[in-house]
Amino acid sequence: MKILKFLEKVPGGIMLIPLLLGAACKTFSPGAGAYLGAFTNGLITGTVPILAVWFFCMGATIDLRATGTVLRKSGTLLVTKIIVAWIATMIAARFLPEAGIATGIFAGLSVLAITTAMDMTNGGLYAAMMQQYGTREEAGAFVLMSIESGPLVSMLVLGASGVAVFEPRLFVGAVLPFLIGFALGNLDSDLRKFFGRCVHPLIPFFGFALGNGIDLNVIAQTGLGGILLGLIVIVVTGIPLMLADRFVAGGNGTAGLAASSTAGAAIANPVLIANMIPSFKAVAPAATALVATSCLVTAILVPILTGFWAKRMGHVPTDDATVDSYREGVEPI
Template sequence: MNIKDNIEKIPGGLMVVPLLLGATLNTIDQLHIPFVMNMLKALGTAPTEDGFYEFLRIGGFSQELFKDGALVLIALFLFCVGSQMNLKVGGIALKKGLLLTSSKYLGGLAVGMAFGFFFDPWHGFLGLSTLAIIAGMTNSNSGMFAALTGQYGNRSDVGGLSILAINDGPFLTLVAMGMLGTAFPVIAFVAVLLPLGIGMLLGNLDPKIREFLKPGESLTIPFFAFALGAGMNLANFFNPDVLAGGLALAILTFTVTAALGILAFKMFGEKSYIAPIAEASTAGNAAATPAAILAAAGVAVSSGAMTASEYALMESIVPIATAQISISTITTAILCPIGVIIMDKYQRRRGIDGTLDIIEKPKKTKTKEVIEN
């Protein structure tokens, strides 16, 4: 049936399709259709606290995996992602990775700070929140970056992915939220990021462990995506603010991070700008970041570093932020390849082949002007 191939034709499909499927089933659940509830009751399903019957809350392994398993699955995902962060990176690749990671992070942080200054940081312009902006702008689609730089870039561009992998997951977003005044104690960072750190340690100590955990990077995505969707309502996606906010986030991500990446490359003498455009995207797994931040907030509440009202406010924006980031993922997955193709054509007209590891300046030819008397 080629189900997987068809899903992967959709930008960010492994994340977006299961998320939408989970949201669809949860939306049906929340309608509390009498026929469905009577069928579940007849099967012996236990009612919820509100007295309803929902097929995503039938208990057992099914509920743990499809409804309540998002945080555990995200933790496993972070563990596997950490194992693939190779610290042995070549010099030029290291430089490019640092330039791309820092420019993307600082750009997302700057936009998030400016947004929080001019608008309500929780439910601001177009329904965007500072959390959605920073999570969406500072996480890039590693798979698409590898594909685009592999075709249009050179080896050092692709090698920069080893550093770019740092922006996978909630780490940089957690740091940014802490800088913006959100109270996260040290234990909140440790509790959320420990799987990532242990995975990184084991993956660098033993290449066989890295190879063993590599499938987990992609294998866990559809599972935690479905569980995230199972906590959402499709009404979120049809909310005009969510749709407009997601598109605005995509445009900000693509334009700001691409421009800053190109500027950083130009300042450090790089002639090809394929990589900065290839990373100007929102990662599909960035949709999991708001839930991870909420988990850290839960630790902060238990330690007294955050109030229950602040936690409730953050909890209220997580479904909206997740939906907006999903929209940004799809949109930037379309914008980045188009941008890379345009940049490649532009560079080739100037004599720059982005696939070469050493970029030489186009040779200038002098012409003699002959003046006839």
């Protein structure tokens, strides 16, 4: 059976399929983990520790040897994405109820869902598209996108918007695994390769654990809202990213459009943030479902739109080894 190949054919499948299986477990057998004992229960429900290990390994993959041009391009996309998410969060905080929208097609939509859907780019998707449609520098521009992984950027956006107040120790704790991995990976290239191999295999594990916190009824209720959220993410983040790519980074807008997605790793952020700020716990399940749907929608539409735009602008082919020259085969999600 070619299970892995099937998962790779589904947009975001490495994360989303295990998440749906976890949600099915939660819906139809919510006590399975506790019934089977602490060992299995830890694997089924251990979202936070699994993500902490993943975040550490992700930090180890970042190489400081990237060229200045690559850092300028990736930095432009990173900063633009964060600023747009911050503005969107402030606007949402002004008009959305604290407990999120209760009814209608946007049922479950909250400030937490908007922030976490918008502030992280699907780095693997971006890298794949830039290999086909971008320049060498654009293909390597995802070297800084790993900084978005984990809850830190979402915490900064929510804090800067006045939506939430985080104690300094929580900010330190959120970024510490990443920084330790980053330091070790740059001190020893063998460690970078060693820990880098763990990034992809850990994704199904935290995907299943995340899903185990979601009732399938919540996914059904937020399905249309998640689709609309995905479209909003593409429009609201895509236009500023294209403009920044064109007028700041010196591109033609293709890289900006390719970065207008929701990262698979963003699906974890509502739960992680809710663990730190209890007031978000009520909206975290719906926010997780919305972000998961947004991830799927953007994973399907962003490559189509990017391909159309690149062909219209006249794309520059990139050789297949481009991305590997910046990071040894590690693809973030």
